[in-house]
Amino acid sequence: MANEQGMSGMDVRALTAELSALLPLWIGKIYQYDAKTLGIRLNGNEGAKYQFLVETGRRAHLVRALPESPKNPLGYAMFLRKHLEGGRVTAIGQYGLQRIFYIDVAKKVGILRLVVELFDEGNAILLDEAGVITKPLWHHRFKDRAVVPGEVYAFPEGTDCSGFDSESFAAMLRASDRDLVRTLAVNCLLGGAYAELVCSLAGVDKSIPAAEADAGAVYAALHQVVAMVEGQRKAVITESGCWPIQGMGVEKQAFSTYNQALEEYYPLQTATEIKAEEKRPKLSKEEVIRRQQEEALKKFGKKIKRAEKAVEAVYTNYPLVQDIIATLDRVSQNLSWQEIEEVLKKSDLPAAKKVVAVHPADAAVDLDLGGVRVKVFVRENVEANLEHYYDQIKKFKKKTEGAMAAMERGAAQPKEKPKEVLHFMKKKWFHRFRWFYTTDGTLVLGGRDASQNEELVKKYMEGKDTFVHADVHGGSVVIVKGETEHMDDEVAQFAASYSNAWKAGHFSADVYFARPDQVSKTAESGEFVARGGFIVRGERRYAKDVQLGVAIGVQKEPSVAIIGGPVAAVRARTGYVVELSPGTFEPNDVAKKVQRALKEKVGEENWKRLRTVLNTEAIAAFVPPGGSDIVGGHEG
Incomplete structure (x- = not known):
């Protein structure tokens, strides 16, 4: 049963069965509307068009029309377009009865798999042909698995009875210390309602111990329910939720397909519907x-x-x-x-x-x-x-007191229409260093001075990190906290730009990479190691002629903040960007110029709401040492 919290494993089975019947399909445009919601245009035979909406962690189904696409495409949508657009959908399926489904897409490089998780916070993960994660929507590390690039995709821990043969199923029942209905609900991922349906079809009392049940009858009933969901769907909405089959409660409305029922149950306002909504009576402002x-x-x-x-x-x-x-x-x-x-x-x-x-x-x-x-x-x-x-506790108690006081005074009359709520980035421990996230989500840190260079290596460099430095005297020690596909472009540009190569007015520099075990403060006889400096022994890997360049922009999702660093990495996270190159203006002057340029880009109205973060101090933290010019000659 699909409810307000989301879809069950049986619902996902019904969804994938309906979508599979539409094959062959081809991937059209892909959109990202917010941190959890994707839209995929699917093209079928004889000009058929389908609009597929995915809200990770909750629901997925076809809709009559997708929401209006964002003016500036978000990063994950651009990534999926690059890898999947134009590809032929060869299969749509589910992992057992888990709330996880996949779409297989044939491209020249092989069969790529887009996995969608509809449980907990949810996720969307692109896998290569070997099942290795290329990039997830969100990076997560759990106790039993890691959803990060380079890891083989693994399922969450848990039993799923859909793949059991009759003997394995019987053994599972015998080993259970619960009653039958709870065993089916938990061990087989059925949930309470479907577990009760299985017991009813099997003609078995749901409250008896699972170990005493007629395993053959229950096994047959389980597969009867799966067959009903896969091939005998009669979708309905009841008071309790949205079902792919009848007989699960008092029906409020019936549908010819489960996708139509899901769209009705999870309403989505299109641009046309929003205009119609505006004509209807609205709640008062109070x-x-x-x-x-x-x-x-x-x-x-x-x-x-x-x-x-x-x-x-x-x-x-x-x-x-x-x-x-x-x-x-x-x-x-x-x-x-x-x-x-x-x-x-x-x-x-x-x-x-x-x-x-x-x-x-x-x-x-x-x-x-x-x-x-x-x-x-x-x-x-x-x-x-x-x-x-x-x-x-103190913060939210204070907010509670303020909200209650406002309610007692009565609703204030707002002077303008309600605006989107802005969530400002919270201060983190690494913000005192230079920092950025690569396009594929890996944290990169750099020292601002000799003291921070020492601290980064001694306190924060770990076994599988990468040590990076421009091949010039003087510059940030750069530590890459994990694996990334952007070592030679984004990371290298970061190390080159925050080095003395920028101060000297150069437009490119060489950068080298080393393992933590190659980096030392211990000098050999006749050597001297200055504060903030290190000796790197052994073979290094080089990136040659790395172009210097820094971008500074206003990030709005998932939280509002000034961010800066390599041009590509910053552009992937914001539409409001100012680029810098080595030049003539001092850092403080450049920070003021960047502020004026960003103010012009975001507009006067947005500027009033963002001015708490769009200040010269926050901008100056990302301006390289030495002279700079704004690319394009913007003087603000």
Whole structure:
């Protein structure tokens, strides 16, 4: 049953069965509307056109019309267009009964697979012909799998009975200590309603122990339900949700296809429908504001409770948390976080099993403390970690008081139409260094001075990182925190641009790459190593004649901030960009010129809302040392 939270595994089976019947198909344009929603135009035989909407983590189905496409295509849509557009869809299928489906697309390089996850936060992942991740919509590292480029795609842990033979199915029932309906709901990923349907068709009491059930009858009933969903669909919407088959409740509306039912159940406003909506009676401004305030109060209350539970869980497990922090802090001095994650997966120690997720960029882990998920930073003690949650509680209590006071005063009269909510980027530990994210999502850090160069190598360089430096005297030490396909373009440009090559007025420079074990402060006899400098021994790999260039722009998604770095990496994350090249103007003057240029690009109205982040101090942090010119001669 599809409900407001999303689709079940059986719903995904019905969806893929309907889509498979439309083959052959070809991939047309691909769009990205926000951080989770994609649109794909599909072309069929005899001029047939289909519009496919995907909201990762929730739903996927055909629609009559896709939303209006963004003026500036977002990064993941551009990536998928490059790899999939024009390709022939050879298969559409599902992984067992999991809430995961795939679209196989034939291109010259082979069969590429787009995997869509409809559970939890959701994801979209492009795989190569060998099943290796080329690029996901979101990078995630979990305890049991990593969804990052270069890793073989792995499924989440869990049993799925759809592929069992009769003997394996019977063994699963015998091994269960639950009643029959709960065993089917959990072990076979059916959910409660479909599990009850299987019990009914099998003629078996759902409440009997699974081990005592007639395994043959239940097995046959399970496959009968799957066959109904695959080939005997009669889609309906009931009070409880959207179903691909009848008989699951009092029907409110019936449909000829499940995709039509899903589109009705998950309404989508097209541009035409929005205009029609504008003619209908609307809520008063006061009522809209009141509802917004009520929703805000609910959210604040949930966040306060979540933080309070985290504090209580940490205090209840204080010695354990203290031990985990101390151990991981010590181990991370010698191992990369990827290596630590592998060690944790293989460990049978109770403390290791408490770690359910690893966040390398934050030097943090998520702990499962008695069913409460708590994020702890391993370079901070327990009290400092608790302080983060106390700060959250204070912040949301203050917001709650403000919202309640506003409700008591009555809704204020807004002077203009409601605008999109802007989420400003929160300060992170690495923001004091030079930094950027590559187009494929890898964090890259650079030192601003000799002291930071020392700190980056001694404290933050780990086993599988890459050490990068321009082949000139003086410049940022650059540390690449993981793997990326953009070493020779984006990373190399970053290292070359924030070096003395820029200050000297050069337009290109050579850059070299080395492993962490090649980098040392230990000098040989007769050698001298200055502060911020290092000796690199052994063979290095070079990128020659790297063009210098820096872009500075205003990022709006997923959070608002000034970002800067290599031109391609910055352009992938914002439509408002100013490019710099080595030139004549001093850094402070350049920062002011960039601010004026960006203000002109974003427009006066947006500028008023963005001025808190679009300041010269934030811009100056990304301006290279030495003279610069704005590419194109923009003087603001």
